[in-house]
Amino acid sequence: MRQLGRQAGSALTQTRTVPAPDDLRLELIGVPAGADVPLEVRFEAVSEGVLVTGTAIAPLAGECARCLAPLTSSVTVGFQELYLYAESRHDKHEKHDKHDDQEDQDAGELYHLDGDLLDLEPAFRDAVVLALPMSPLCREDCPGLCAECGEPLADAGPGHRHDEATDPRWAALKQLGDTEDNHQDRRARAIDLQEG
Ligand SMILES: [Zn+2]
Ligand SMILES: [Zn+2]
Numbered sequence: 646m647r648q649l650g651r652q653a654g655s656a657l658t659q660t661r662t663v664p665a666p667d668d669l670r671l672e673l674i675g676v677p678a679g680a681d682v683p684l685e686v687r688f689e690a691v692s693e694g695v696l697v698t699g700t701a702i703a704p705l706a707g708e709c710a711r712c713l714a715p716l717t718s719s720v721t722v723g724f725q726e727l728y729l730y731a732e733s734r735h736d737k738h739e740k741h742d743k744h745d746d747q748e749d750q751d752a753g754e755l756y757h758l759d760g761d762l763l764d765l766e767p768a769f770r771d772a773v774v775l776a777l778p779m780s781p782l783c784r785e786d787c788p789g790l791c792a793e794c795g796e797p798l799a800d801a802g803p804g805h806r807h808d809e810a811t812d813p814r815w816a817a818l819k820q821l822g823d824t825e826d827n828h829q830d831r832r833a834r835a836i837d838l839q840e841g
Pocket of ligand 1: 709710711712713714782783784787788789
């Protein structure tokens with residue numbers, strides 16, 4: 646950071662790997678706490694402070710929303726944060742005649758983010774949460790689970806079906822309620838299970 650001058654437009658890019666913060670997940674998928682997150686950060690001096698632009702690759706682990714199989718992937722996120730120079734914060738409402746004196750002070754004390762990337766965590770966290778899929782899939786065309794037995798249809802194969810008449814007691818009940826409406830109910834339920 647110290648190489649970055651205060652002249653607007655001067656910029657510096659750093660790459661590093663940081664451990665993922667805790668509790669960065671939605672219901673089905675998230676970033677494992679402590680996992681390596683490669684991070685590229687660009688610091689750019691602007692008139693009021695330092696504009697920090699980050700790009701991170703967050704590893705993801707979770708389960709498929711259709712078949713519940715474990716899955717891993719990653720998501721690339723970008724985020725941006727403006728850090729004000731110390732005097733921009735404290736003297737915001739004072740007159741500009743003080744400004745020239747402060748301009749001459751050692752730039753080192755003005756960077757309260759010097760060497761400290763923890764300040765970036767909220768911006769990183771927000772970006773990742775927005776990028777996490779609500780319904781992660783193990784693969785785009787995951788067929789989900791069999792609505793009857795719960796077996797993953799990808800494993801069961803295309804010929805997977807159930808003999809409706811295996812148990813005569815259930816078969817009898819089925820015949821009693823075998824109206825057109827019930828057929829539609831069952832079909833709707835099966836679709837819900839596959840998609841939900
Ligand atoms: Zn799946
Ligand atoms: Zn089945």
